[in-house]
Amino acid sequence: xxxxxxxxxRLYEPVLAALDARFGVHRLWEAQESLTFLAPLAERxxxxxxxxxxxxxxxxxxxxxxxxxxxxxxxxxxxIDLAAARARGIRVTNAPDVLTDCVADTGMALVLATARRLVxxxxxxxxxxxxxxxxxxxxxxxxxxxxxxxxxxxxxxVAKRAAGFDMRIVYHGRxxxxxxxxxxxxxxxxxxxxxxxxxxxxxGGAATRHLINAAVIDALGPEGVLINIARGSVxxxxxxxxxxxxxxLGGAGLDVYADEPRVPAPLLAMENVVLLPHLASATHxxxxxxxQLMVDNLAAHFAGEPPLTPVA
Numbered sequence: 001x002x003x004x005x006x007x008x009x010r011l012y013e014p015v016l017a018a019l020d021a022r023f024g025v026h027r028l029w030e031a032q033e034s035l036t037f038l039a040p041l042a043e044r045x046x047x048x049x050x051x052x053x054x055x056x057x058x059x060x061x062x063x064x065x066x067x068x069x070x071x072x073x074x075x076x077x078x079x080i081d082l083a084a085a086r087a088r089g090i091r092v093t094n095a096p097d098v099l100t101d102c103v104a105d106t107g108m109a110l111v112l113a114t115a116r117r118l119v120x121x122x123x124x125x126x127x128x129x130x131x132x133x134x135x136x137x138x139x140x141x142x143x144x145x146x147x148x149x150x151x152x153x154x155x156x157x158v159a160k161r162a163a164g165f166d167m168r169i170v171y172h173g174r175x176x177x178x179x180x181x182x183x184x185x186x187x188x189x190x191x192x193x194x195x196x197x198x199x200x201x202x203x204g205g206a207a208t209r210h211l212i213n214a215a216v217i218d219a220l221g222p223e224g225v226l227i228n229i230a231r232g233s234v235x236x237x238x239x240x241x242x243x244x245x246x247x248x249l250g251g252a253g254l255d256v257y258a259d260e261p262r263v264p265a266p267l268l269a270m271e272n273v274v275l276l277p278h279l280a281s282a283t284h285x286x287x288x289x290x291x292q293l294m295v296d297n298l299a300a301h302f303a304g305e306p307p308l309t310p311v312a
Contacts, residue, residue, distance in 0.1 A: 003024065004045050005048060007029075008027075011291060012287040015291030019295060024044075025049075038064065050072040050074075050080065053079070062084070093307045101157060110254075150172075172191045190219075197227055200235070201229060208233070209233050221250070254274070296308055
């Protein structure tokens with residue numbers, strides 16, 4: 001008998017096909033009410049395949065008494081109640097490394113799009129306005145300072161790309177990293193004051209909730225730009241909207257939001273903001289690799305082997 005697992009939310013179709021080939025799959029996203037759907041399956045479900053966008057909370061974990069492993073195809077695990085999983089001895093795995101390049105590419109693309117106002121310029125041409133007059137001048141990226149919050153795998157990959165554009169790179173994190181030549185700031189506000197583009201690549205979760213608050217945003221200032229490819233929870237979104245509306249912040253490039261897929265209405269009307277629908281890792285190659293790592297983690301567990309990328 002194939003091990004039985006629950007899948008939510010709906011995943012990339014090739015990943016679903018791979019899960020179907022190895023496991024007995026129950027599609028939770030098709031259910032009208034999750035706990036009602038799970039009740040008759042509770043004694044059979046041994047695994048949960050997840051992704052950002054679906055909360056695997058304590059109540060859901062409690063409803064699955066035979067659950068052994070929660071595998072997510074994301075690098076972040078803030079959508080999983082890790083404390084509830086640990087309390088039950090449930091393994092949790094994620095999918096690091098395989099999405100690094102695409103997320104870093106998106107971060108650099110947002111820097112370029114905000115600096116050169118590329119989205120606004122595209123609309124300018126399409127509207128016919130170019131016939132009437134030239135497009136306003138924009139900002140130069142080369143020589144500007146990028147401050148990276150969270151210099152992990154993705155942060156280092158963003159820094160590598162930024163260096164190719166001759167940007168100065170500084171970083172903030174919990175501790176100074178050995179072997180890293182970029183200047184380190186233990187004071188985030190102090191770094192923001194010296195930064196033109198503040199790029200967020202840190203994990204989400206309680207430890208970083210509203211790390212970027214009104215004080216940090218004010219330190220970044222009216223010429224500064226905030227780039228978020230981390231998690232929406234890292235930013236005090238209300239403070240961000242206020243700062244943009246009052247021109248205390250120069251601009252923002254956002255791929256993530258506090259209440260996805262709902263985006264604050266004021267942001268939709270702002271021309272100094274570039275908005276993406278949480279697509280940093282959304283390429284066919286990367287989603288396939290993320291999904292395969294999740295499948296491999298599940299397969300290793302059910303074969304009695306250690307998971308490839310354990311979190312808890």
